[in-house]
Amino acid sequence: MVKLIPRSLAGRLRLAAAASIIVALLLAGIAIALILQRFVISQIDQRLDGQIFAVATALQRGGDGKMTVTSMLNGPPFDRPGSGWTWQVSGPDGELVSASLSGHPAMKPPPVHSGHFDNFPGLPKWFDALGSLGRPSPADGPGVDGQPLHWRILAVPFGTGTVTVAATAPYRAIYGPLRDALVPLVLALVVLGLLLFGAMLAQVRLGLRPLAGLRTGLADIRAGRQTAISTNQPSEILPLVDEVNSLLADNAEGLARARRHVANLAHGLKTPLAALGLAMERQPDNAAGVTIRAQLDLMGRLIRHHLARARAAVLAGPARASTKVAERLADLTGMMGNIHRERGLSFHVNVADVAVATETQDFDEIVGNLLDNACKWARSRVTVTASAAGGRITIDIDDDGPGLDPAAMPEAMRPGRRIDEATAGHGFGLPIAAELTELYGGSLELLRVAGGGLRARVILPQSR
Structure with a gap:
């Protein structure tokens, strides 16, 4: 089974930082997109509300007793058929529609808060309260040609009754500008992510550089070029360096003590052998004396030989x-x-x-x-x-x-x-x-x- 977590510290730091950067950029992108969407919808709502209030203000009865408004309310974009930009008035005395709905009857307004807003508990009551304060309520529904529309609806007193004034905007008026804003935003987030990745790599490399220096110091000690690691280290690594240097100092002291013991052993054995050698020089030069002197010389060589072995063994490295x-x-x-x-x-x-x-x-x-x-x-x-x-x-x-x-x-x-x-x-x-x-x-x-x-x-x- 492949392990997802790298063994190296650098790999783990890079993985954690990369995951954090990706999650942060995704959350930032989603939050910015929602803010932009809210802003665009708010701008559309203000335009539709302005149209609704203008229609409600201009609403009057004609000579025949029917509702009428001035043609000035059909300015762009409410004058383009099929554009999705419409306004309409419907009531007991009839209905009025914008030039963009010419040839079509007034559309049936969708239920207020329908569409996206049904998914949020409590919002319908909140929108009802807004309507009671004289502000248009939002709704979502299809137009005469089936294209999705964003509605604003307001009940307005007229004469002895009430009429419903509504204005609509096509969804492309919301998501077109939103898409135009999100494309450079996504590109900017990608560039920002690349810059953050580069900064993260440089930060990991810089942060772990003291560990590389520590490894170099240990290699120098092993090669005999240094006897201790430099204490010019970051505060997080300095305790480890102090412990390693203390261990090296203890080992050096143990080596020195062992060598002193070896030297003492050499002196302790060589002195009696030297005394025996001098004593043998005073003895007659017979066969026994030659044999003993040869053995003394052999013992001296053996002592030097085994002391050399002890010296090498004490090094232990x-x-x-x-x-x-x-x-x-x-x-x-x-x-x-x-x-x-x-x-x-x-x-x-x-x-x-x-x-x-x-x-x-x-x-x-x-x-x-x-x-x-x-x-x-x-x-x-x-x-x-x-x-x-x-x-x-x-x-x-x-x-x-x-x-x-x-x-x-x-x-x-x-x-x-x-x-x-x-x-x-x-x-x-x-x-x-x-x-x-x-x-x-x-x-x-x-x-x-x-x-x-x-x-x-x-x-x-x-x-x-």
């Missing part, structure tokens, strides 16, 4: 972080060049202006481990490229070393496994980089480079 890839790669390649200076390596970096949705220290941990591994195996050259596609950033770190057999690549990703014992290291660089990458919803894979060498490909979410 890495999309809020943002790290510029080009800036960090410039620093990391410079640092690796200094560390491996004796090898005379060259670094070639081709990176687009992109950012990844990771914390800076975690990005340094991931890419730093991969660059260090590439520098250890490269003969003379390390190449770094980065590109964006589909909301993901792909970073390729290539070396021109001997490469790695595809069968050995899964083994190289396991913690503590070293493919070549002759090269310095502990076998934790690649696993740590892989796990940190996965924590951010990314991936790390090893590939062979055409012509030899190894490629470490990191895919991370792009910062919004």
Whole structure:
């Protein structure tokens, strides 16, 4: 079933405003039409009443004792046969008719208040009262040719009796001018409606603009460009903004506390390990001492590894972080060049202006481990490229070393496994980089480079 009410606020406001405008214009049109109709009928009634009073005043008896009036009362439009504009006098002594009824007897007056007025309770008595005050009463009925006429009827004393003086006007005299007035009125209402619709659309757009600004502010916070929403908001939205900013502040404080706890844990574990390391340096360099020192070093790497995982997990929303890839790669390649200076390596970096949705220290941990591994195996050259596609950033770190057999690549990703014992290291660089990458919803894979060498490909979410 199709829902008539839109889901969006803008759609609901537009629908409500459009319905209100249409109803208001319809009611206004009907009211204006009724007022115009009342005005036109009133003008017609005044003309007919004037004719009735003129006939009643001019009514007299001729030399033969019959009723007569002056011919001046047959001026336009009462002189045109079939026009519907008529007057007539009927009584016990005979009848008189206007020139427009020439050749026709006087029409039988319809009942007073007939036609439209019968539908209004109480009006007949009111019109009877008007007649008793000497004012003509309204009526509606057909003429001699069947055309509908609007009547005005008045009983006038004449001699010792009473005669009925009536005047009529055709309905076209009422609805013709009314139609001529209503056509431009309808056009004006249509134009007014269009203007109101345009104003309504502009008002809805302007009124909802703060919500669009609020959405932009939230997107900036999620992308790491802002830490809070601007409080320059309308009074209706400001309480919501204050609540959101308070929630963000509480989350930031919780993150800071968690990081402090992580730092305290690091210091608490590293200090005993450092003391054990110093104690082992004083011990004889025998097989047991070498084993213990190796285990201490392994424990130190494991601590750093799991602290990195805890740091990433505490973020609980890495999309809020943002790290510029080009800036960090410039620093990391410079640092690796200094560390491996004796090898005379060259670094070639081709990176687009992109950012990844990771914390800076975690990005340094991931890419730093991969660059260090590439520098250890490269003969003379390390190449770094980065590109964006589909909301993901792909970073390729290539070396021109001997490469790695595809069968050995899964083994190289396991913690503590070293493919070549002759090269310095502990076998934790690649696993740590892989796990940190996965924590951010990314991936790390090893590939062979055409012509030899190894490629470490990191895919991370792009910062919004």
